[in-house]
Amino acid sequence: QQQVKQSPQSLIVQKGGISIINCAYENTAFDYFPWYQQFPGKGPALLIAIRPDVSEKKEGRFTISFNKSAKQFSLHIMDSQPGDSATYFCAASIKAAGNKLTFGGGTRVLVKP
Amino acid sequence: DAGVTQSPTHLIKTRGQQVTLRCSPKSGHDTVSWYQQALGQGPQFIFQYYEEEERQRGNFPDRFSGHQFPNYSSELNVNALLLGDSALYLCASSWGATGKGYNEQFFGPGTRLTVL
Numbered sequence: 115q116q117q118v119k120q121s122p123q124s125l126i127v128q129k130g131g132i133s134i135i136n137c138a139y140e141n142t143a144f145d146y147f148p149w150y151q152q153f154p155g156k157g158p159a160l161l162i163a164i165r166p167d168v169s170e171k172k173e174g175r176f177t178i179s180f181n182k183s184a185k186q187f188s189l190h191i192m193d194s195q196p197g198d199s200a201t202y203f204c205a206a207s208i209k210a211a212g213n214k215l216t217f218g219g220g221t222r223v224l225v226k227p
Numbered sequence: 228d229a230g231v232t233q234s235p236t237h238l239i240k241t242r243g244q245q246v247t248l249r250c251s252p253k254s255g256h257d258t259v260s261w262y263q264q265a266l267g268q269g270p271q272f273i274f275q276y277y278e279e280e281e282r283q284r285g286n287f288p289d290r291f292s293g294h295q296f297p298n299y300s301s302e303l304n305v306n307a308l309l310l311g312d313s314a315l316y317l318c319a320s321s322w323g324a325t326g327k328g329y330n331e332q333f334f335g336p337g338t339r340l341t342v343l
Contacts, residue, residue: 120269148331157231157317157334158270203269212283213321213330214260217269 117141118206120218128226133191135221137204140185144206146213149178149189152201152220161202162189194225229254231320231335239341240308248303248338252320258282259301260332261293262317270317276301277323305340313342 120137127133139147145166150158164171164178164187171178177190191198204218232251240246252259258277262270272285276295295301299320305312319332 118269150334155336157319157336159334160331163331205269212275212277213332214272214275214283214285215262215270215319215332216272220267220269 117216118204118218120204120221122221123219124222124224126224126226127194129194129196131194131225133189133194133198133223133225135189135202135204135223136186137188137218138184138186139206141206141208141216142185143208143211144216145209146207147178147180147187148205148207148215149176150203150205150217152203158203191223194223196225196227199223199225231318231333233316233318233335233338235338236336237339237341239343241343242308242310244308245304245306246308246340248305248316248318248340250301250303250318250320250335252299252301252318253333256320256322256333257299258321258323258330259295259299260319260321261301261303262319262334263287264315264317264337266314273303308342310342313340315339 148163149161151161152158175192180187205215207213234249260275261273264270274284279295290306292304315337317337318335321330321332
């Protein structure tokens with residue numbers, strides 16, 4: 115059972131544009147929603163994370179929007195740069211369950227110069 | 228700080244063989260989690276070790292086993308390898324597995340296992 119569904123699978127955006135990645139979850143017990151960035155040959159690196167008591171969180175050019183009633187959350191990358199070209203994963207976990215991460219399928223983002 | 232380190236980087240095995248992967252957590256971390264990442268997919272949780280005990284386990288068969296040592300480093304063992312075990316195996320470390328906080332998991336670069 116895929117508990118976190120991510121879309122789109124791939125995305126091409128021009129330099130300076132906005133990249134938007136969406137995720138939907140099923141388990142209402144999830145209480146922590148991180149986004150990871152992964153470059154080829156590297157492990158995932160935490161980009162930004164949000165808890166369900168907050169509807170939006172912004173860190174630099176990265177913003178998470180969270181809709182608890184719809185069980186959806188999204189990542190917006192503003193002013194996309196070629197260096198942002200990577201695979202992005204949303205994830206979810208339950209604090210009381212030891213923070214085991216359940217990942218989405220990933221979105222490959224290509225930023226064209 | 229060296230971060231999370233994993234060895235080896237790459238490994239090629241044949242079906243039926245056994246493999247051991249190793250992980251050293253980030254300095255100050257005491258919890259190690261292992262994930263399997265098939266090509267083009269998101270990581271899948273295998274299991275988590277804390278205080279030298281397996282605390283949680285994902286939907287993986289008993290062929291997958293692990294160990295945590297007193298220095299918090301960990302091993303992942305896979306027996307009777309199948310072609311489908313070919314994947315990137317990621318180790319992640321964090322502090323504390325007791326659910327007291329949202330403890331960020333730091334991932335290593337992974338071990339690429341190919342089963343022929």
